[in-house]
Amino acid sequence: MTLLSVEGLKVYFPLGHGQTVRAVDGVTFSVARGETLGLVGESGCGKSTTSRALLRLVAATGGRVRFDGQDILQLSETDLRGLRRRMQMVFQDPYASLSPRLNIGQIVAEPLEIHGIGTGRSERDAKVSELLKAVGMSPSVSRRYPHEFSGGQRQRIGIARALALNPELVVLDEPVSALDISVRAQVVNLLADLQQERGIAYLFVGHDLSLIRHAAHRVAVMYLGRIVEIAPSHALYTDPRHPYTRSLLASIPVLDPARRRERAPLEGDPPSPIDMPSGCRFRSRCLYAQPICTEQDPALVPVGGGSIPGHQSACHFANALPVWQASANHSVV
Amino acid sequence: MPIPEPLLRIENLTIAFPPARRGGDEVRVVDGVTLSIGSGETVGVVGESGSGKSMTALSVLRLLPEPGRITGGTLHLGDTDLLALTEKQMRGVRGGRVAMIFQDPMTSLNPVFTVGDQIAESVRLHRGLGRKESWDEAVQALRRVHIALPERRASQYPHELSGGMRQRVMIALALASQPQVLLADEPTTALDVTVQAQILALLDELKRETGMGILLITHDLGVVAETCDRVLVMYSGQVMESADARTLFAMPSHPYTQGLLASLPEMAPEGATRLSFIAGQPPTSGAITDGCPFRTRCPKYLPGICERPLPTTRLSDSHLVRCHLYGEAAL
Numbered sequence: 189m190t191l192l193s194v195e196g197l198k199v200y201f202p203l204g205h206g207q208t209v210r211a212v213d214g215v216t217f218s219v220a221r222g223e224t225l226g227l228v229g230e231s232g233c234g235k236s237t238t239s240r241a242l243l244r245l246v247a248a249t250g251g252r253v254r255f256d257g258q259d260i261l262q263l264s265e266t267d268l269r270g271l272r273r274r275m276q277m278v279f280q281d282p283y284a285s286l287s288p289r290l291n292i293g294q295i296v297a298e299p300l301e302i303h304g305i306g307t308g309r310s311e312r313d314a315k316v317s318e319l320l321k322a323v324g325m326s327p328s329v330s331r332r333y334p335h336e337f338s339g340g341q342r343q344r345i346g347i348a349r350a351l352a353l354n355p356e357l358v359v360l361d362e363p364v365s366a367l368d369i370s371v372r373a374q375v376v377n378l379l380a381d382l383q384q385e386r387g388i389a390y391l392f393v394g395h396d397l398s399l400i401r402h403a404a405h406r407v408a409v410m411y412l413g414r415i416v417e418i419a420p421s422h423a424l425y426t427d428p429r430h431p432y433t434r435s436l437l438a439s440i441p442v443l444d445p446a447r448r449r450e451r452a453p454l455e456g457d458p459p460s461p462i463d464m465p466s467g468c469r470f471r472s473r474c475l476y477a478q479p480i481c482t483e484q485d486p487a488l489v490p491v492g493g494g495s496i497p498g499h500q501s502a503c504h505f506a507n508a509l510p511v512w513q514a515s516a517n518h519s520v521v
Numbered sequence: 522m523p524i525p526e527p528l529l530r531i532e533n534l535t536i537a538f539p540p541a542r543r544g545g546d547e548v549r550v551v552d553g554v555t556l557s558i559g560s561g562e563t564v565g566v567v568g569e570s571g572s573g574k575s576m577t578a579l580s581v582l583r584l585l586p587e588p589g590r591i592t593g594g595t596l597h598l599g600d601t602d603l604l605a606l607t608e609k610q611m612r613g614v615r616g617g618r619v620a621m622i623f624q625d626p627m628t629s630l631n632p633v634f635t636v637g638d639q640i641a642e643s644v645r646l647h648r649g650l651g652r653k654e655s656w657d658e659a660v661q662a663l664r665r666v667h668i669a670l671p672e673r674r675a676s677q678y679p680h681e682l683s684g685g686m687r688q689r690v691m692i693a694l695a696l697a698s699q700p701q702v703l704l705a706d707e708p709t710t711a712l713d714v715t716v717q718a719q720i721l722a723l724l725d726e727l728k729r730e731t732g733m734g735i736l737l738i739t740h741d742l743g744v745v746a747e748t749c750d751r752v753l754v755m756y757s758g759q760v761m762e763s764a765d766a767r768t769l770f771a772m773p774s775h776p777y778t779q780g781l782l783a784s785l786p787e788m789a790p791e792g793a794t795r796l797s798f799i800a801g802q803p804p805t806s807g808a809i810t811d812g813c814p815f816r817t818r819c820p821k822y823l824p825g826i827c828e829r830p831l832p833t834t835r836l837s838d839s840h841l842v843r844c845h846l847y848g849e850a851a852l
């Protein structure tokens with residue numbers, strides 16, 4: 189059942205001198221209840237801006253964002269408050285995202301206070317204890333301050349805070365990118381457990397493609413303000429149908445020194461979101477570009493004439509690309 | 522084939538900070554590290570943050586942050602005893618025979634000079650070329666790191682370039698003095714996978730052209746697998762395991778190395794919802810001074826044994842492990 193549906197979302201930032209950054213430029217996707225949708229792409233492609241626009245932390249320029257049927261972009265501030273309880277966000281930087289002056293108990297209880305939930309002190313304390321336990325921390329840490337904790341522990345605290353209002357959707361913007369490898373796996377497991385227990389849906393933004401493959405049911409690939417491919421994880425990693433997705437996958441280091449290969453890395457940088465190229469946005473770096481790619485902007489449409497459920501690509505040649513060599517990267521043990 | 526004389530030899534290196542409190546113990550952040558780098562070789566140092574990777578690299582340039590000190594061991598660059606050099610001689614080594622690059626290119630680049638001027642300055646200083654020749658060399662250096670339109674880029678300031686391009690400029694600057702050893706401290710950590718692949722390919726190409734040795738510091742095991750000839754795994758200031766790259770990935774032998782590799786999402790079976798993980802948190806440096814520093818998190822901890830000094834066991838020619846599971850105490 190669809191929980192969140194985003195249609196033609198646009199977020200433009202005016203720069204003055206008649207220039208505009210088209211950070212998000214017509215993005216369409218949906219997230220079902222209890223599902224994880226991964227969102228990947230190079231930095232600057234608009235992942236964070238998309239995330240923020242969903243929660244109205246930044247104003248959308250156009251499009252529609254429906255949460256459980258209601259159009260978030262049209263709501264009054266009062267109505268929005270009610271919806272905000274049901275959608276929360278966890279940020280990348282566990283150092284910057286927790287207020288240094290509040291203790292852990294106050295940080296976790298803050299959303300409860302803002303929304304006037306749990307009137308009595310003891311009721312709130314009980315709720316805070318429950319939340320800290322849910323993220324694998326001892327309730328006794330309530331009186332301590334953020335600087336006393338490691339990155340992984342702070343990210344747990346950030347997650348506890350996001351869970352305080354029993355949200356149905358949590359937007360995770362690079363939640364483990366700043367953590368050490370051994371701790372990263374702990375937090376990813378925690379997120380999976382919480383999803384299973386509480387049926388939460390995640391929009392999981394990340395740049396580690398191997399991690400997203402593991403953590404997400406479906407994956408959307410973003411390039412220069414657009415989604416260029418979206419598919420169930422398995423299909424995206426084994427049968428990618430957009431040249432950009434293929435370049436991204438080919439860039440992941442292979443975890444086996446015995447299988448090193450000569451690689452043709454994707455050349456250059458993405459074009460500027462101020463001066464969008466005509467036609468396909470990827471054409472300046474694409475191995476398969478033809479004249480039509482300069483003339484026509486390819487739409488995100490089902491691949492294989494819809495024969496692969498839920499698999500869409502925005503490439504004129506999605507059905508004509510050479511067969512993809514199944515990723516040598518994923519070792520099954 | 523004769524074994525080539527190593528370019529850089531670090532033996533039994535120990536680095537410490539003075540006690541935080543009066544009467545407390547000094548804090549050892551690097552403890553008994555031994556490594557060598559030969560010509561044309563890339564040696565990887567992996568480990569989580571705080572394990573002592575950067576301190577090890579900085580000690581080669583004798584650029585430890587105050588009040589950190591090298592408290593033991595030796596450092597040799599070819600025949601040169603680096604610890605015996607005067608500060609003035611050391612300045613000639615830095616950015617000369619040994620160069621360093623960082624995660625953030627702005628650590629090396631000066632925002633108020635054009636990139637061409639900065640590279641030309643290094644060429645003048647270390648190779649004694651004239652003004653015009655140095656500028657031409659700078660343009661050539663930019664071309665060598667595959668910067669398009671190098672003549673034009675040379676006249677630009679760092680802020681006018683993209684992140685990937687600044688990373689290339691930093692590499693061009695580091696290589697302008699034709700160093701024998703390049704210390705690369707997390708050079709691709711802040712980059713997208715696409716740009717990371719470009720930079721790693723570039724370093725490999727430059728290494729083959731010049732025969733320099735590279736010390737590559739990273740916390741990314743994929744980067745190690747892709748680029749390193751030999752690898753050292755560090756934990757809490759100590760080398761826990763070292764091997765040639767193939768052996769390390771085929772036969773990880775230290776419980777920490779095994780735990781790290783197993784926790785990677787690539788290693789999870791398709792469809793598994795949970796990842797394998799190492800319980801607990803990395804220790805603060807110097808917190809564990811006796812025995813194995815990993816014992817508080819180790820699934821194979823041997824009570825009463827792992828508190829004893831760590832044995833070093835040679836599993837094969839190139840493969841060393843420091844763990845009681847392989848020592849006599851456990852037999």
Ligand SMILES: Nc1ncnc2c1ncn2[C@@H]1O[C@H](COP(=O)(O)OP(=O)(O)O)[C@@H](O)[C@H]1O
Nearest residue numbers: 201209211230231232233234235236237238461
């Ligand atoms: N407040 C802002 N003003 C102007 N440009 C912005 C602003 N926020 C983001 N951008 C630009 O929008 C683009 C997308 O940024 P972002 O959403 O942060 O990308 P990502 O999260 O994928 O790295 C980038 O070019 C960025 O520079």
Ligand SMILES: Nc1ncnc2c1ncn2[C@@H]1O[C@H](COP(=O)(O)OP(=O)(O)O)[C@@H](O)[C@H]1O
Nearest residue numbers: 538548550569570571572573574575576577806
């Ligand atoms: N001024 C200092 N006093 C005491 N310890 C320090 C100081 N500076 C750094 N350290 C410690 O040195 C250890 C090693 O640091 P570093 O080499 O930078 O680790 P890495 O590069 O592996 O992340 C860290 O645990 C850090 O806490």
Ligand code: SF4
Nearest residue numbers: 468471474481503504
């Ligand atoms: S539409 Fe054309 S330019 Fe774009 S990805 Fe496909 S082939 Fe390349």
Ligand SMILES: [Mg+2]
Nearest residue numbers: 235236237361
């Ligand atoms: Mg972002």
Ligand SMILES: [Mg+2]
Nearest residue numbers: 574575576706
């Ligand atoms: Mg470091």
